[in-house]
Amino acid sequence: MPGTYCYYFNCNKKKSDFPLLRMFRIPVKDSQQTKRWIINCGKINLFDMEPKQIHSKYICEHHFTEESFMDPQNRLRLTSNAVPLHYSGSVSPARKSASASPPLKVRTPTKVYQKKDSSFLSTPLHGS
Secondary structure, three states: OOOOEEOOOOOOOEOOOOOOOOEEEOOOOOHHHHHHHHHHHOOHHHHHOOHHHHHOOEEEHHHOOHHHEOOOOOOOOEOOOOOOOOOOOOOOOOOOOOOOOOOOOOOOOOOOOOOOOOHHHHOOOOOO
16 A cells, blocks of 8 residues: 555644555655755754665655645645645644644733742751
């Protein structure tokens, strides 16, 4: 089964969970294109891998624009210059899943704490 999961940062969609999901190998023949894929997918640890290891990683169809596909309706093949969308560290509203968790709310303490006198810490416990 080609591509068991998507290697794009924070994606990890599995082929077993989404059987119709299209997966695309990270290309290694053109080093400049490989570099663009690695940077855009947000997994810079790939730079430490051998080309054979990199080529065994896949990116799912959700990380490409419509223009990246030879036939956008079928999404079977990428154009020769296709590159995944640049990972921005956030999820765009169009890409969020319906079951996404609500955003976390950060609460800050309202009580003000006073710094206590800690000069006793520098005093020796036993006299000389």
